[in-house]
Amino acid sequence: MPRSETNFPISTSIRRVLGVIFILFLALLLFLPRQSQEWLSHVGGPFARILEVPLHVVASIQDSIRHAWDHYIALQNVWEENQQLKQEVQRLQGEQNFLREHAIIAMQFQQLLAYQETTPMTTLPARIIGRNVSNWYRAIIINKGNQDGIHPEMGVITDAGVVGRVVRVNPTTAVVLLLSDPNVAITGMIQKSRDEGLVQGTPQGTIHMKYLPPLSPVQAGDPVVTSGLTDDFPRGLQIGRIQQVTKADTDLFQLGEIDPIVEFSKLEAVLVITSFQPDPPSSLPKPPVSPSP
Amino acid sequence: MTIFLDILLCFGVVLAQATFSTILSAKGIYPDLCFILACVMGFHSGEYKGLRIGLTVGLFQDLFSPGGIGLNMILKGLAGALAGVTTHTFSTVTSPAILLVSFALSLGCGLASLVVAYPVVDAPILFHALSSGLLPQGLYNSLLTLGTFWVIKCIGPSLSMVHLGRGPR
Numbered sequence: 511m512p513r514s515e516t517n518f519p520i521s522t523s524i525r526r527v528l529g530v531i532f533i534l535f536l537a538l539l540l541f542l543p544r545q546s547q548e549w550l551s552h553v554g555g556p557f558a559r560i561l562e563v564p565l566h567v568v569a570s571i572q573d574s575i576r577h578a579w580d581h582y583i584a585l586q587n588v589w590e591e592n593q594q595l596k597q598e599v600q601r602l603q604g605e606q607n608f609l610r611e612h613a614i615i616a617m618q619f620q621q622l623l624a625y626q627e628t629t630p631m632t633t634l635p636a637r638i639i640g641r642n643v644s645n646w647y648r649a650i651i652i653n654k655g656n657q658d659g660i661h662p663e664m665g666v667i668t669d670a671g672v673v674g675r676v677v678r679v680n681p682t683t684a685v686v687l688l689l690s691d692p693n694v695a696i697t698g699m700i701q702k703s704r705d706e707g708l709v710q711g712t713p714q715g716t717i718h719m720k721y722l723p724p725l726s727p728v729q730a731g732d733p734v735v736t737s738g739l740t741d742d743f744p745r746g747l748q749i750g751r752i753q754q755v756t757k758a759d760t761d762l763f764q765l766g767e768i769d770p771i772v773e774f775s776k777l778e779a780v781l782v783i784t785s786f787q788p789d790p791p792s793s794l795p796k797p798p799v800s801p802s803p
Numbered sequence: 804m805t806i807f808l809d810i811l812l813c814f815g816v817v818l819a820q821a822t823f824s825t826i827l828s829a830k831g832i833y834p835d836l837c838f839i840l841a842c843v844m845g846f847h848s849g850e851y852k853g854l855r856i857g858l859t860v861g862l863f864q865d866l867f868s869p870g871g872i873g874l875n876m877i878l879k880g881l882a883g884a885l886a887g888v889t890t891h892t893f894s895t896v897t898s899p900a901i902l903l904v905s906f907a908l909s910l911g912c913g914l915a916s917l918v919v920a921y922p923v924v925d926a927p928i929l930f931h932a933l934s935s936g937l938l939p940q941g942l943y944n945s946l947l948t949l950g951t952f953w954v955i956k957c958i959g960p961s962l963s964m965v966h967l968g969r970g971p972r
Contacts, residue, residue, distance in 0.1 A: 640821030644868040644875065645833050645913070645940060646920035651821060651867055677869045687869045692921055713921055713928050714935075 845886030853883025
């Protein structure tokens with residue numbers, strides 16, 4: 511039995527005729543009037559609607575996939591950009607901090623150098639590189655040593671006032687004992703009353719002015735300056751202001767507590783006095799001589 | 804090589820004491836890192852190592868300290884040696900023992916420094932030094948010594964083979 515007869519119970523000639531009719535029908539469709547085409551479209555409409563559903567579904571799936579992909583890619587880019595921007599912000603913040611720090615240090619040095627230029631003393635600027643290696647002294651370490659001409663007993667100041675005294679010198683560093691340490695004592699003077707005394711640190715970290723004359727009219731708020739009697743500081747450098755004056759009945763002298771003008775905990779740069787010209791007594795103005803009668 | 808490493812360690816600790824100790828300060832009380840190093844070495848590796856490290860770190864500390872050279876060297880050397888002796892001879896290395904011994908040693912070192920550092924030590928100064936310096940610092944030092952000791956003991960075997968020598972008996 512031929513194969514076509516087994517699959518289709520239609521003979522080959524009929525199939526050919528049907529094929530020709532179908533082609534003719536298709537050809538005829540092209541030449542049918544518009545109304546007939548619309549009728550055909552009405553007939554095919556339901557089929558189109560049925561077909562639309564999977565088409566929409568596929569299209570929406572495709573859209574959502576594309577949308578998600580675009581967002582993912584975009585988000586990934588945003589995330590990367592965000593990370594880069596964060597790193598940039600951190601870098602710029604660090605740079606800004608670094609520059610600010612350098613600007614502050616430069617300003618401090620500028621102040622010190624301006625003071626150094628105006629003062630008649632010969633001074634050497636130094637940076638503070640360490641503090642309080644031992645717990646029992648109030649000290650700082652500066653970055654200048656005996657290679658730079660620093661020697662023990664030299665005075666250390668800032669543009670504000672007295673800081674302390676050099677006590678140990680290494681080749682490139684020196685140890686400065688602060689004025690608030692009990693081992694430092696310098697001669698001071700009440701600027702108004704010209705009364706002299708000994709300025710010395712205490713174990714508590716405060717600064718006292720000892721041996722003030724009992725009848726001295728010293729008051730709280732009076733400025734205290736160096737008297738220039740010791741070799742390490744010239745006359746007239748600021749030490750601080752009198753905070754309070756005490757005198758017990760049994761004491762021979764008054765005791766003044768000084769509020770130091772220099773904030774020792776915030777020091778970053780100092781000047782070491784390498785030499786200065788002490789005021790010669792002849793440079794003091796002579797009192798006016800009244801004509802003898 | 805070990806001596807070189809010892810010197811390097813001591814130098815590093817003195818440097819840390821001069822620069823970073825303010826970070827570790829609690830209410831104005833600074834830990835004495837050199838003392839802690841000497842004690843930890845004494846507890847961990849015995850009296851000879853404690854003495855050696857104590858002397859070295861004390862000498863470096865003296866070089867950057869306003870006081871005369873020798874005080875910190877002797878005190879830290881003694882502290883390191885006594886830490887080794889007391890814990891290895893009279894006691895086992897336990898936390899209370901480390902706390903007690905290092906507190907006592909810190910107090911002793913502080914008192915000796917106080918007598919040398921201050922020109923006059925009268926009763927008010929001594930009371931002030933004890934209340935605001937010696938006792939809190941002793942406690943702080945002993946706590947840090949204990950912490951450092953146990954950290955070293957935990958990360959110990961490899962470290963002790965490289966540098967610290969033998970561990971506690």
